[in-house]
Amino acid sequence: MSCVFTPALSSGTCSGSTMTDCARPERLIFHIDADAFFAAVEQASNPRLRNRPVVVCGIPLEHGVVTAASYEARKFGVKAGIPFFQARALLPHGVFLPVNIPKYLSYSLRLLAIYLQYTPLVEAYSVDEVFLDLTGAPDPPAVLGEKIRRQIFRETGLTVTAGAGPNKLVAKIATETVKPNGLCVIRACELPGRLAPLPVSICPGIGPKTAEVLQAAGITTLGQLAAVPLVKLRSVFGLWGEKLHQAARGINDEPVLPLDRRPPEKSMGHETSFPTPLTSARRLEGVIWILSSKTAFRLREKKMLATGIRVKTRLKVNEKKIETRTFQRQLPVAITSEVQLAPAARELFFTHWAGLPVKGLGVTATGLVSEEAARRQLSLFPEIYPGVNKLEPVLDRLRRKYGEDILVRAANLLAGE
């Protein structure tokens, strides 16, 4: 493995063997991740913020949580997820800005437009991460990666880290090895050797809990994980053990899925977190109504119905521990109204909630089916809530025209009490 550093743009470029080493045609997948995206957009849109420690926080700032920190801010220990007051203490001279989602989405679309100049096979993995399928591109991967990175910097002022590999998994791992502002290419013929020395935690899907279990068994690198027999991994992790077994070897055959080829959504929902944990049942009920209303509105906009519901809670178990607990159940009929969704979510939450302070709450409609597919079922249960079908189209029209917050149900107001 050889690493070349080109300080003009990259903080690090890492390229493996040449084309002659790997003459066999292979897939070429890029994973591209915009560095410290939200903070970088703020720096790109305000020249005076460049090279300064910028911290983007939830609104209102004083009660918010850090959403993104520039690399200049990260040097002081500021990172996503910590409360504003803690970040302020670590970085009194930092620039703290409120999160501005429309601005970030606009930059995300500009990046997308650049990627589409190279291939139509672009999968938006998140607002700041994509996979590109560049199989068959005439340029060598390292040249291509650098070309894309330079164009992005020139046209948006943002730096990105790019990883290339024979599949999505290896490409993403490659990115992780050279963050920020780097480029890394791992070819198929270099597998699994290039992965072997890397820590298991670098692998997508291996979270702190799995890493902890592996570490307890003396497994800290992907090489060590690859050496564990499949039977053993299956016995500890079940089906997930098979995925681990393949991941450690860099095996993955998932296609890059552009928006128009994505399978229909199976669930949709909303969640929120509270700077000060909530213990008031009335306020929590209000929050459930707000989340359910937003979810139900989206369901109707997409002409989908839910056949199940999931409530996610983040509970403050003690001063040091926040625990995530998720509850779900099937619904007797397919639903699309907040008047049906909110009571179901409420019942699910209050059945399981033992009064612990709630740090975060989410309501998700699951088992989605299209309106058409559910029509026959719906006709079996007509007018469960009389009036719903007359009121909601009117509410939806107003929301579409003037914005989602133009009218709220009185129950939503409980959240602010």
Added chain:
Amino acid sequence: MMFEEIKEPVTVVAVFSRSKVAPRLFTWRQRNYSISRVTASWSDYEGEARRLFFSVVTDGANLYELCFHTRSLQWNLLRIYHD
């Protein structure tokens, strides 16, 4: 660097050309500010109405955030960033 929330209506001289909007000058609290550069622009929707946002640098040192509401045709100064 700090920012100050303003959210006040302003009068803006802008060029509208081929679906692009380019603010050139604005008047706020009876003072004119000449825009030397638009450093960023983005948009969102409030219901059906599109809102256009602009980060602009004036001849002075500050950066201003302007918003144009395409339904009401109203310009607002949202924020000022200053040291």
